[in-house]
Amino acid sequence: xxxxxxxxxxxxxxxxxxxxxxxxxxxxxxxxxxxxxxxxxxxxxxxxxxxxxxxxxxxxxxxxxxxxxxxxxxxxxxxxxxxxxxxxxxxxxxxxxxxxxxxxxxxxxxxxxxxxxxxxxxxxxxxxxxxxxxxxxxxxxxxxxxxxxxxxxxxxxxxxxxxxxxxxxxxxxxxxxxxxxxxxxxxxxxxxxxxxxxxxxxxxxxxxxxxxxxxxxxxxxxxxxxxxxxxxxxxxxxxxxxxxxxxxxxxxxxxxxxxxxxxxxxxxxxxxxxxxxxxxxxxxxxxxxxxxxxxxxxxxxxxxxxxxxxxxxxxxxxxxxxxxxxxxxxxxxxxxxxxxxxxxxxxxxxxxxxxxxxxxxxxxxxxxxxxxxxxxxxxxxxxxxxxxxxxxxxxxxxxxxxxxxx
Numbered sequence: 001x002x003x004x005x006x007x008x009x010x011x012x013x014x015x016x017x018x019x020x021x022x023x024x025x026x027x028x029x030x031x032x033x034x035x036x037x038x039x040x041x042x043x044x045x046x047x048x049x050x051x052x053x054x055x056x057x058x059x060x061x062x063x064x065x066x067x068x069x070x071x072x073x074x075x076x077x078x079x080x081x082x083x084x085x086x087x088x089x090x091x092x093x094x095x096x097x098x099x100x101x102x103x104x105x106x107x108x109x110x111x112x113x114x115x116x117x118x119x120x121x122x123x124x125x126x127x128x129x130x131x132x133x134x135x136x137x138x139x140x141x142x143x144x145x146x147x148x149x150x151x152x153x154x155x156x157x158x159x160x161x162x163x164x165x166x167x168x169x170x171x172x173x174x175x176x177x178x179x180x181x182x183x184x185x186x187x188x189x190x191x192x193x194x195x196x197x198x199x200x201x202x203x204x205x206x207x208x209x210x211x212x213x214x215x216x217x218x219x220x221x222x223x224x225x226x227x228x229x230x231x232x233x234x235x236x237x238x239x240x241x242x243x244x245x246x247x248x249x250x251x252x253x254x255x256x257x258x259x260x261x262x263x264x265x266x267x268x269x270x271x272x273x274x275x276x277x278x279x280x281x282x283x284x285x286x287x288x289x290x291x292x293x294x295x296x297x298x299x300x301x302x303x304x305x306x307x308x309x310x311x312x313x314x315x316x317x318x319x320x321x322x323x324x325x326x327x328x329x330x331x332x333x334x335x336x337x338x339x340x341x342x343x344x345x346x347x348x349x350x351x352x353x354x355x356x357x358x359x360x361x362x363x364x365x366x367x368x369x370x371x372x373x374x375x376x377x378x379x380x381x382x383x384x385x386x387x388x389x390x391x392x393x394x395x396x397x398x399x400x401x402x403x404x405x406x
Contacts, residue, residue: 024109027092028054031102032339033381042101043094045339048166050105051086052123052341086166124320124341124405128161128311129172129206129259130154133214133252134181140217143225143248144276144291145283149214150176152287157210157304164305165312168340170206177211177257207321208265210311212254220273221245225280248276248296254307256314260321260353260402261365266314270307274299320405324350327397330388332374334403342384346376348403350388352395367402370395374403 030050034042086107093104133153141147154173161169219225224245249271256266274296284290291297322340326333332350336342351367372395374386386403 025106026054026109027104027106029102029104031100034096034099034101039096039101043103046101046103047089047091047105048125049338049341050103051089051107052125052166054086054105054107054109123166124336125166125168125339126208126315126318126320127168127170127206127340128208128210128315129170129175130158130161131172131209131211132174132176133212134176134178135214136181136216143219143280144278144285146217146286146291149217149286153212153214153304154210156287157308160304160308161311164308165316167312167315169210177209178213181213207259208315208318209257209259210254211257212252214250214252215269216249216251216271218249219276220247220249246275246277247273249273250296250300250303254310256311260323260367265318268310270303272299272303321351321402322348323399324397324401324403325383325399327399327401330391331377332386332388332397332403333383334386335383337380337382337384339381342376342379344376344379346405347373348376348386348405350374350395350397351402351404352397353401367404370397 028050030046030048030053032042032045032049086109088108090106091103092106095102131154132150134150135141135147138147141149151173155171158169158171161167250273251269251271254266254268254270255264257264274294276294276296278284278290278294282290292301320336320340322334322336324332324334334348350370350372352370354366354368356366372388372390374388376384376386378385388397
């Protein structure tokens with residue numbers, strides 16, 4: 001007799017939230033461990049943790065699978081999802097307790113910018129690795145000596161994501177996921193490519209892998225950089241530096257692959273152009289001070305800001321997942337902790353990870369929902385421990401299996 005009542009309550013709760021599509025102001029607390037006396041980094045992590053809590057406190061949808069066993073109501077596979085988008089963050093208080101930095105913030109939570117169906121991965125901080133962006137035509141980088149764009153672009157993008165989003169971005173610019181740029185992207189990373197990347201990034205414990213290909217960085221009018229131009233033409237080009245003839249393009253493709261399965265989750269093409277007024281023999285390199293002073297550099301920065309914003313918008317609505325690192329009886333260890341927003345009492349669903357081969361002998365990774373919920377009992381900065389109602393061996397749960405929060 002409990003199930004109909006619970007369904008009615010759930011319906012009323014969802015209806016109430018759907019009517020509350022507006023911004024509300026919340027206060028919340030956050031904390032972070034201080035490493036190597038780096039208070040600034042700890043403060044940023046604590047503020048992120050606090051904003052996650054503000055979003056969760058503002059609105060949550062609770063959904064679960066209910067069963068009745070021997071007349072006792074049992075709720076399993078519980079999921080909590082936040083609807084809000086946090087903005088206008090104000091730090092109200094801050095103090096240091098031992099090696100832990102504590103902050104209290106006030107922030108606006110805007111429900112209209114929430115994720116579809118209320119899915120946003122609990123507001124936990126998801127991790128991404130930004131790999132290299134190879135040039136489709138490497139010779140195009142000769143003008144200005146921009147060949148380092150292939151590795152430096154990931155560094156710039158990682159910094160922008162870390163400053164402006166709730167993602168933890170790690171620079172993996174020395175890893176090239178697309179050895180043949182002309183055929184990128186793959187619908188799913190080959191087993192070799194995925195294995196290579198994960199071998200390098202396993203210690204980083206990332207959930208998503210960001211990659212891309214730079215398709216074009218050519219001049220709109222190549223005559224302005226013609227080495228055989230005469231003096232009059234050169235003088236005219238200098239005087240006409242604002243002309244569209246000096247525009248240089250930047251076109252790139254962006255891909256998001258799942259770090260556990262290698263499946264392609266998102267792809268988008270970006271393009272911009274800016275004036276390039278340096279001499280043909282100039283060699284500033286990508287991301288140098290001279291490069292950023294150019295209109296081309298300014299347009300590049302704006303484009304990367306847009307990329308970072310799109311990545312945050314896309315991934316904040318993806319489920320949060322973390323790798324199980326140890327199983328002992330009915331206790332599980334997984335590689336996400338306080339710095340990711342995990343708290344004691346949180347509930348995550350356990351998935352088994354397995355591989356299978358298709359008829360063409362291609363290997364695929366499959367995640368199978370055990371429909372069992374793990375309750376977090378202990379939280380450390382970089383990992384946490386959770387408890388199952390039964391021993392993990394019953395479901396053959398092993399390291400490299402996954403916990404997910406939708």
